[in-house]
Amino acid sequence: MEKKTIRDIDTKELRGKKILVRCDFNVPLKDGEITDDTRIRAALPTIRYLLESGAKVVLCSHLGRPKGEVNEKYSMKPVAERLSEELDAKVKCAEDVTGPSAKDMANELKEGEAGLLENVRFDPREEKNEESLAIELADLIGNEGIYVNDAFGTAHRAHASTEGVAHHVDESVAGLLMEREIEKLGAVLEKPEEPFVAILGGAKVSDKIGVIENLMQKVQTIEIGGAMANTFLKAKGYDIGSSKYEEDKIEVAKQIMKDALNKGVEIILPKDARVAKIAEGEELTPETVESAEHKNVKLNVEGKGESLEGWQILDVGDTTLTYFADRLENAKTVVWNGPVGLFEFDQFAIGTNAIAKVLSEIDATTIIGGGDSAAAVKKAGLQDKMTHISTGGGASLEFLEGKKLPGIECLLDK
């Protein structure tokens, strides 16, 4: 999937051109303050590249879920302020998306200047991908304008600013962040160096079925942890006590294990676990989790060994980790999606942290997808030791499922 990028355009051609850049500035806010500006910083290379080329840069993004209505709580103004600081130059924020203020702002931009449109989701036509909005967005940059999609995080959505607009602009290309995501995630699907190991965890099997099925065609080993593993263990007749699992996914789990057997793909399930004395259905809050008694147990088939009734599996155990690490140490490609435990609590982040550490030390291409997995790696301080941490949660999942993402498909091929 070779998509044209801004680097494929002669920089001389960028000078003086109006360029609409769809970014992912969907940052967390608390009382109007940005609490994590990772996404803003991730967009800077593309913005700087265009500004240094003398382009007139019209930035746009969504922020939160204003549901098609103007809501000051989700205004892009704090983002424009942060951008101004980062770029050391004033980035104006328009009062509307494609109205008079946006038009004036776009028209008044000088070479090497950037301005930001108001939250595209203030317009009800954005998420419906209505053509009229796509045309208005394209009109902001005029006939000569170029559309750049750098918002990998929303590339799985066909919205007016992520997909529709590309049909009304002659030249639609990928930004540098988008380019890197396509290259890194694409490489593991197209030409992974073997042995290829997938580590899958997280809350639900249902979220990850597509990823398992697609990766099954490519990997030699799948290591399963997290609450997701409970459904697999249950399907194999293991005692999982009062742990969370998905009754309606037992058959899916059985089928996956059967397919793996037929393909010669090894599936490694937890052999032991860290369990906490928390009754079935009881919510996992800081109060219930932190005060609960916990221990490391060997997992057994139902009826054998000590009963886990009244206990919940919240992390993989040490023996499991040695099995996991053993395969990872020889791996040349690793894709990790989903924490293997309730990592938000230190006593159940042991497995997740151990995996992050092994991945940071091995000589392999290591790709992290999924919002919580990325957060776990950052929390462990190992983000710089990975080959690639995807900036897109849902988008990276769909990419790994082998789906075509509309925000990428709409861009020109190289």
Ligand code: ADP
């Ligand atoms: P990602 O965002 O990386 O794709 P998911 O959203 O699928 O990951 O899953 C992450 C969530 O799964 C985390 O909130 C984590 O606490 C939870 N989780 C993992 N293991 C368990 C477990 N054994 N019991 C309960 N929750 C778990």
Ligand code: MG
């Ligand atoms: Mg998640």
